[in-house]
Amino acid sequence: MLLLGAWSQARAQPRSAAEPVLVINSSANEQHFTVPQLLNRPDVATLSATDDVYRHTVAYRAVPLLALLGNNVDPKFDTVEAKARDGFVSQIPFALIARGASGGAVAYIAVEDPAHPWPPLPQKTETAGPFYLIWNQPERSAITREQWPYQVISLTLVESPVRRWAQLAVPATTAVDAPARHGQDVFVTLCLPCHRLNGGGASDTGPDFGRPMYPTQYLTEAGLRAIIRDPQAVRTWPGQKMIGFSKDILSDADLDALVAYLRTMAMASGRCPDGREGSPCR
CATH class of the missing domain: 3.90.420.10 (Oxidoreductase, molybdopterin-binding domain)
Structure with missing residues (x-):
């Protein structure tokens, strides 16, 4: 400019x-x-x-x-x-x-x-x-x-969003250097403008990421990543608004952290009782 x-x-x-x-x-x-x-x-x-x-x-x-x-x-x-x-x-x-x-x-x-x-x-x-x-x-x-x-x-x-909506915060037991902690910041910056998580947030433009299920519970990881990158390449409808996040906006490392955040929040919700490999939350 x-x-x-x-x-x-x-x-x-x-x-x-x-x-x-x-x-x-x-x-x-x-x-x-x-x-x-x-x-x-x-x-x-x-x-x-x-x-x-x-x-x-x-x-x-x-x-x-x-x-x-x-x-x-x-x-x-x-x-x-x-x-x-x-x-x-x-x-x-x-x-x-x-x-x-x-x-x-x-x-x-x-x-x-x-x-x-x-x-x-x-x-x-x-x-x-x-x-x-x-x-x-x-x-x-x-x-x-x-x-x-x-x-x-x-x-x-x-x-700040995490102070206003405690349900956005990763569990206190999450390691300081865990990718999910960085993923929380990514979610607040890039996802919260359109989505909520378990009711936390101010926009209803997109669906809630925690209600009734987390996307890590009903999507494969490959499918979730594809939707974030280019939603129209996965599914389309007339009222679709999300345009996706290229690597210039969301790096691969940030995408990894975001997925880790959603997986961690799903586990913390109690909806993934075993958390074993192959369960809906993994």
């Missing part, structure tokens, strides 16, 4: 009911920002991205996310929950956003100008607007695809 612009802070103004509104919730208050309010801020910047949902160069007008969140973030809220219009809910560590002030990738809220709309999304008629969380120099912080939520309707400062 190429960045041009200045930094500042603004506050919400009265709005009409018909205008798109970005809602930002914190422990202190709830702020509402309309498109004109954001586009008229003195810290609005011009960005161009080539590696986002459009996969070709698109120019954006955008506001630094840190400036919108403010300077008095309660330290217990270590995550920004970004909700999209289609039910996608990304859980973004606040530390990842804060790192933008010290050499890391910088998070912005891109704002679609009605006078200059963005292109339609690939194979769709709608755009990524009116609000899109984008990153300047994402490679500096290893930002992944699920951390670029588009059609955002709200941003909320919350506790």
Whole structure:
């Protein structure tokens, strides 16, 4: 991305009911920002991205996310929950956003100008607007695809997913260096935006990974890996949304860890009483 612009802070103004509104919730208050309010801020910047949902160069007008969140973030809220219009809910560590002030990738809220709309999304008629969380120099912080939520309707400062939903955590007896522990992080970053696990999570876009059965209980490991990589190569239906994870997004090592996490959680559920090789959980 190429960045041009200045930094500042603004506050919400009265709005009409018909205008798109970005809602930002914190422990202190709830702020509402309309498109004109954001586009008229003195810290609005011009960005161009080539590696986002459009996969070709698109120019954006955008506001630094840190400036919108403010300077008095309660330290217990270590995550920004970004909700999209289609039910996608990304859980973004606040530390990842804060790192933008010290050499890391910088998070912005891109704002679609009605006078200059963005292109339609690939194979769709709608755009990524009116609000899109984008990153300047994402490679500096290893930002992944699920951390670029588009059609955002709200941003909320919350506790980390594992603190909010204890059912996401691997058993305390799991070894510190066990692949399942890393798989837990992979699940939270890449899977939780669309799925829940035993009810834990904020999105219902995809099926729950723990109810009524874990995928390791009803899929072969080869089948599970194939679905994660390219679901349409395994099964298709008209309303299918999942597009899969290439090795550029999910490495083989991370996929191994994710499968280990799901297997560990299935074992811990008590639904795999013996855990022997060849049982449904193995």
